[in-house]
Amino acid sequence: MTVTLSNTPVLTTERLTMRVPEMADFEPFCAFVCSDRVRYIGGGADKDRLHAWRAFAHITGHWPLRGFGTFVLVDKSSGAPVGSAGPWFPECWPEHELGWTIWAPEAEGKSFAHEALIALRRHAYADLGWTTAVSYIDPENARSIALAERLGCRLEQTAPTPFGDGQTLVYRHPSPAEVAA
Numbered sequence: 001m002t003v004t005l006s007n008t009p010v011l012t013t014e015r016l017t018m019r020v021p022e023m024a025d026f027e028p029f030c031a032f033v034c035s036d037r038v039r040y041i042g043g044g045a046d047k048d049r050l051h052a053w054r055a056f057a058h059i060t061g062h063w064p065l066r067g068f069g070t071f072v073l074v075d076k077s078s079g080a081p082v083g084s085a086g087p088w089f090p091e092c093w094p095e096h097e098l099g100w101t102i103w104a105p106e107a108e109g110k111s112f113a114h115e116a117l118i119a120l121r122r123h124a125y126a127d128l129g130w131t132t133a134v135s136y137i138d139p140e141n142a143r144s145i146a147l148a149e150r151l152g153c154r155l156e157q158t159a160p161t162p163f164g165d166g167q168t169l170v171y172r173h174p175s176p177a178e179v180a181a
Helices: 023-033 036-041 049-066 111-125 140-152 176-180
Strands: 016-019 071-075 082-086 097-102 134-137 169-172
Touching: 016 111, 023 036, 023 049, 023 082, 071 111, 082 111, 097 111, 111 140, 111 176, 134 140, 140 169
Parallel strands: 097 134
Antiparallel strands: 016 071, 071 082, 082 097, 134 169
16 A cells, blocks of 8 residues: 555646655755755755755655645656655754755756745745744855845844754845745
């Protein structure tokens, strides 16, 4: 028997289908988590399948616990999962976050994350009723900083972070009114 998360939205953009994680997504996710490409979010070449499994279960389990979560980004042209993005609010997070990762190196630089985040921010504001959102970014992650700025986010120097480390950057997304203008 295969158990699925029911009543979860599927969002689409011009090039992406965004849906809840499925078991078939684990292998590309595992390859990402166990690579140096994930150095800014707690993975890396020193990680193993067990670490990847726990992270995968974490993003999947967020859905039934919060009623929303990280979507897997599927490239419509190839059918391949290329990353994940979405609304995120684990225990102890000070604010609702919109996060993103691009798993496949060949999917980098194609604006998949930008395309997804525009749709996901609209979803968070219109469907989830959020009035604000942030993105927590490692200060060395130049690509994510550039994306946050391209999305119209503003750096907030004094906003709390989930890690209390004084290092994580907090980028505030434009408000629903600003996005609609």
